[in-house]
Amino acid sequence: MGDSANTSAVGNSSGAPSSAQCHRDTTVTHLLFPVLYTLVFLLGLVLNSLACWAFFHIPSTSTFIVYLKNILVSDFVMTLMLPLKILTDSGLGPWQLKAFVCRFSAVVFYDTMYISIVLLGLIAFDRFLKIVRPFGKFWVQNLTSAKILASLVWLFFLVLSLPNMILSNKTATPQSVRKCASLKSYLGLKWHEVVNYICQFIFWTVLILMLLFYVIIAKKVYESYTKTQKKGNGSEKRIKGKVFIIFTVFFLCFAPFHFSRVPYTLSQTSARMDCRLQNQLFVAKESTLWLAATNVCMDPLIYLFLCKPFVEKVLYSRVKALQRTVQTNPKTELDTRVSPTES
Numbered sequence: 001m002g003d004s005a006n007t008s009a010v011g012n013s014s015g016a017p018s019s020a021q022c023h024r025d026t027t028v029t030h031l032l033f034p035v036l037y038t039l040v041f042l043l044g045l046v047l048n049s050l051a052c053w054a055f056f057h058i059p060s061t062s063t064f065i066v067y068l069k070n071i072l073v074s075d076f077v078m079t080l081m082l083p084l085k086i087l088t089d090s091g092l093g094p095w096q097l098k099a100f101v102c103r104f105s106a107v108v109f110y111d112t113m114y115i116s117i118v119l120l121g122l123i124a125f126d127r128f129l130k131i132v133r134p135f136g137k138f139w140v141q142n143l144t145s146a147k148i149l150a151s152l153v154w155l156f157f158l159v160l161s162l163p164n165m166i167l168s169n170k171t172a173t174p175q176s177v178r179k180c181a182s183l184k185s186y187l188g189l190k191w192h193e194v195v196n197y198i199c200q201f202i203f204w205t206v207l208i209l210m211l212l213f214y215v216i217i218a219k220k221v222y223e224s225y226t227k228t229q230k231k232g233n234g235s236e237k238r239i240k241g242k243v244f245i246i247f248t249v250f251f252l253c254f255a256p257f258h259f260s261r262v263p264y265t266l267s268q269t270s271a272r273m274d275c276r277l278q279n280q281l282f283v284a285k286e287s288t289l290w291l292a293a294t295n296v297c298m299d300p301l302i303y304l305f306l307c308k309p310f311v312e313k314v315l316y317s318r319v320k321a322l323q324r325t326v327q328t329n330p331k332t333e334l335d336t337r338v339s340p341t342e343s
């Protein structure tokens, strides 16, 4: 993650010699990103708190809701990690906080990002099965299986990233905390590299599978559209077409980060790389990481567009609140256009 000072030279004797002599230029990340992250944090906190409250009242009656609830928890945790990044990037926090970010909160941030990625993939798979085999039941379409699968996803990423926390065990100094890689032992840096390649593999696999599911869904939607059009019913196309939102959100938020992450990880671990290029890769990684973080604000859109019980819960409460206002203050006009099923 980002830096607290404008430039830094990092003494990393065992891991990345070229990185050791390169001053990190944080002119952009020092000012712009804390502002951008603050916006994401505030919006993410409001939207996800609202979603938490709504989902708290919705029983887990389908695999879709189970996955959405897990994404919500993951997004909430990611949102809570943002203030630490904002404080250290802007230089407002003490340098010791940056060591905590490198060892703990940045790792949790990445964990939640990949947990959301896999869960979005599972949702796409779930939608795919619903549309392709509406009456058949696979074992994955069973509630208990979905709960077990979601728990395994959490467990997998937590176990995978634990060494990233443990092996960032070099003594932290105001200089060394500026690049997280410099807190790592040789083994720590290797593990960091391996984890990044595993995560790249997971992301591109999920992306390709999603694309495949949606091509098949698109074909089905088109077929049913041409059938229903004759009967003058185009609403089915609109309903099924909504599932494409998941893919669009997924692609816009995560693909740019994964393009920039490979060369950036190389710059952290390879022996030789031009210093200017290293700094450019750092800015590219930070910019695309911000885009990935905006996912915490995008996911509530998925709940709104695709999860009917969620919409009903939010709107029904609005009606109740309005009714209460009218009861306590009869002069207030009730907007009769609002109905619990409005979407």
Ligand SMILES: Nc1ncnc2c1ncn2[C@@H]1O[C@H](COP(=O)(O)OP(=O)(O)O)[C@@H](O)[C@H]1O
Pocket: 001, 002, 101, 102, 103, 106, 107, 108, 110, 111, 161, 164, 165, 168, 178, 179, 180, 181, 192, 195, 196, 199
């Ligand atoms: N995909 C990942 N999964 C888990 N932890 C990660 C992942 N990528 C990076 N990390 C960990 O997050 C911390 C910050 O990494 P990084 O953003 O690369 O550093 P920097 O802030 O110096 O650019 C490091 O401890 C790193 O090992």
